[in-house]
Amino acid sequence: PIIYCITPTYWRYVQRAELTRISQTLKLIQNIHWIVIEDAAKKSDIVRNVISESKLIATHLVAQTASFEKFKDKNPKAKRHRGVEQRNAALNWLRDNLVLGKDKGVVYFMDDDNTYNIKLFDEMAKIKKVGVWPVGLVGGLNAETPIVDRTTGKVTGYRSGWLPNRPFAIDMAGFAISLDLILSIKNANFSYEMAKGMQESEFLSFFTTKEELEPLADQCTKVYVWHTRTEKPKVSGIIPGLEV
Ligand code: UGA
Ligand code: MN
Secondary structure: OEEEEEEEEOOOOOHHHHHHHHHHHHOOOOOEEEEEEEOOOOOOHHHHHHHHHHOOOEEEEEOOOOHHHHOOOOOHHHOOOOOHHHHHHHHHHHHHHOOEOOEOEEEEEOOOOOEEOOHHHHHHOOOOOEEEOOEEOOOOOOEEEEEEEOOOOEEEEEEOOOOOOOOOOOOHHHEEEEHHHHHHOOOOOOOOOOOOOOHHHHHHHOOOOHHHOEEOHHHHOOOOEEOOOOOOOOOOOOOOOOOO
8 A cells, every 4th residue: 555645835945955854754664655736836946856856756746825815814824724725636636546446545644844753654554544643742732632542442532722622633644544535535625614723624524533533653642743843044145056
């Protein structure tokens, strides 16, 4: 089985650094197919070069966020859901290019700024339908995690500092879905209509229920991914001929 890692990305000074880190993590894993979707009008040399240098099996797409969606709120930090068009473009690519029953794998939304332990990918290989695990440094706690009943091995709820009563109080980095499910439920997509902070819950609701979730990472006792966010660098001058 192949792990399809879907990475939306957009230009800012740290873009090449982020994508270099991610691609070099993925180099340590077997059977990866990296799908990189630029939030841009056309493919950039930065992304093209990181992908080709990585020699990973990869698909490079573009899907630009409509500018009116980007800054709907007066507070730019509260701009609407990120990654919507990009993740949908990747889902469309999977549905157009892979065959249900023939192609096997799992699909993971791998944002470009998070930090991933390579052990996470061994966990994903165990997924039958939808696997879940804790995510560090998110949701207002040291980590957000599904609560697992140790005797039944089932998810009974969630610990999160941010709307813990969501149907699935899980960050985008905290789950992966079998390719079979992605290919069979073709109308499952992201949308700007989804309520704030509810993208993950609404998307997962297309595929599964809390009772069916497969808790991984030692019954959700280990943190193998961190929701790190890179500080925006202050760049006050440009050295000609040196590309970052
Ligand atoms: C959190 C979640 O971890 C994201 O998965 C979720 O998409 C996001 O909230 C949301 O509310 O939409 P956060 O760290 O705030 O994450 O989001 P970013 O890491 O800035 O963006 C998520 C992904 O979208 C990244 O891979 C980023 O490169 C990409 N992105 C971001 C774009 O393609 N275009 C943008 O304008 C901004
Ligand atoms: Mn992020």
